Amino acid sequence: MNALLQKAREGNPLGIDMIDIHGHIGRYAFAIPTLNVKSIVDSMNKLGIQKTICSHMHCMGQNAENGNEEVYKAIQAYPGRIEGYISIYPFSREHVEIVVKKWLKAGFVGIKLHNANGLPYTHPHLEPAYKIANQRYLPILFHTWGDEKEFEEIEEISSSYQNLSILMAHSGACKKEKYAEFALKHQNVYLDVTFSSAPAGLLEYFTERIGAQRIVWGSDVYFLNQAQQLGKVVGCNLSQQEKSLILYNNARQLLDRIQR
Ligand SMILES: [Zn+2]
Numbered sequence: 001m002n003a004l005l006q007k008a009r010e011g012n013p014l015g016i017d018m019i020d021i022h023g024h025i026g027r028y029a030f031a032i033p034t035l036n037v038k039s040i041v042d043s044m045n046k047l048g049i050q051k052t053i054c055s056h057m058h059c060m061g062q063n064a065e066n067g068n069e070e071v072y073k074a075i076q077a078y079p080g081r082i083e084g085y086i087s088i089y090p091f092s093r094e095h096v097e098i099v100v101k102k103w104l105k106a107g108f109v110g111i112k113l114h115n116a117n118g119l120p121y122t123h124p125h126l127e128p129a130y131k132i133a134n135q136r137y138l139p140i141l142f143h144t145w146g147d148e149k150e151f152e153e154i155e156e157i158s159s160s161y162q163n164l165s166i167l168m169a170h171s172g173a174c175k176k177e178k179y180a181e182f183a184l185k186h187q188n189v190y191l192d193v194t195f196s197s198a199p200a201g202l203l204e205y206f207t208e209r210i211g212a213q214r215i216v217w218g219s220d221v222y223f224l225n226q227a228q229q230l231g232k233v234v235g236c237n238l239s240q241q242e243k244s245l246i247l248y249n250n251a252r253q254l255l256d257r258i259q260r
Contacts, residue, residue, distance in 0.1 A: 004234045004243060014234070016244050018049045019251035020226060022141065022169060022194040022218020023082075025074055026057035026067055030223045037074040041081055043226045050248075051083055052221060055112035055141070059087035062117070068103055075107060083255075085112035085141055090125035097128035104132070109255060110139040110165075121153040134161035137257045141167040141192065146175040151182055158186045165254045167192045167216060172202045180209035190250065194218035198232035203246070212242035216250050 007014050025037060033039070040052055054074065056067025064087035071084040086103040088111065090096050100111070111133055113121055121142060133140055140157075144150045158166050171179040171191035183189045183206075191206055193215060206215050219229035233243055 002235075002237075002240070004240060008231065008234045013048050016048075016240070017248040017252075018047070018217070018230070019248055019255075020044070020049055020052040020219050020221065021139075021167065021216050021251045021254070022192055023052040023054040023221045024057055024223060025054050025071055028057045028223070032222050034222070037077060037082060040221050040226075041078050043221065044081060047226055047230060049226060051081055051251075052219075052226075053083040053085060053109060053141075053251075055085035055087050059085075059112045059114045059143075060116040062089045062091075064089040065099065068099070068108075071108070072103070072106055084108040085110045087112055087114075088126065088129055089117060090119060090123050090129075093125050093128050096125055097132070100129050100132050104136065104138075109258060110141065112141045112143075114143040115150065116143070121150070122156055130157060130161045130164070134163045136259045137163045137165070139165040139167055139190075139254045139258075141169055143169050145170055145173060146178065151178065154189075155182070155186065158188055162188055164188055165190060165257065167254075169218070170195050172199070172206065176202060176205060180206060183210045183214055190214045190216050190254070192216050192218050193232070193246075194220045194224075194229065196220070196224055198228075203233060203236040203238060207238055207242055212238065212245040213250060215246045216254070217247050 004014055056071050058064050058067030067087045074082045075084050086108045166189045169192045171193055173195045183191055217233055219226040233246055
């Protein structure tokens with residue numbers, strides 16, 4: 001058994017740094033055992049996770065601004081432990097620009113976009129968000145689920161705004177080959193392996209195709225348990241160095257690139 005997995009199974013600290021780049025705050029139609037931010041931080045403390053970068057569930061609709069307010073409260077309650085992605089509903093170009101500038105000033109570290117609102121990622125009203133994010137070298141976490149349209153839209157954004165760190169949420173939940181090819185084609189694309197199940201060999205496959213430097217770990221807390229999501233990295237057949245890249249170094253680098 002590998003050393004990390006053994007430590008995890010014994011319930012001991014892993015002795016490595018970890019950043020969760022895909023967390024959520026807010027109610028949703030999922031069973032959530034404890035609906036408060038403290039439950040996320042308790043889980044982080046138990047597992048030794050330094051930071052969780054969170055967006056609000058309102059990223060899926062028109063209440064995005066209320067969601068950002070709640071994320072801001074969480075950041076203030078747990079400085080340095082909870083970080084925030086800005087959620088955006090593209091009412092107008094002006095609105096988008098105001099929202100992005102306001103929350104970046106308040107300390108948010110990136111943007112989360114979800115297409116459950118029925119709008120394409122290439123919606124013209126989002127342009128100010130991409131421009132500002134590109135100037136600041138921000139990460140943008142895109143919800144994806146293997147849809148062709150998602151790849152086409154994100155390809156356009158990736159090519160136009162090359163300073164962005166583009167995080168493809170739920171990479172490999174389906175069409176793993178397509179995700180790997182997409183990352184190979186676009187050097188600013190990172191594969192976020194947040195996914196409820198843990199298909200055997202998925203992390204090894206991505207590492208072999210694109211290298212461990214562009215794979216990032218997220219949990220979908222608090223819908224999914226961070227321990228369960230961590231297990232798929234800890235237990236996979238990669239070296240400890242590769243696991244550290246996935247669990248920490250790559251995310252650290254994404255955050256360090258940001259120009260404030
Ligand atoms: Zn999510």
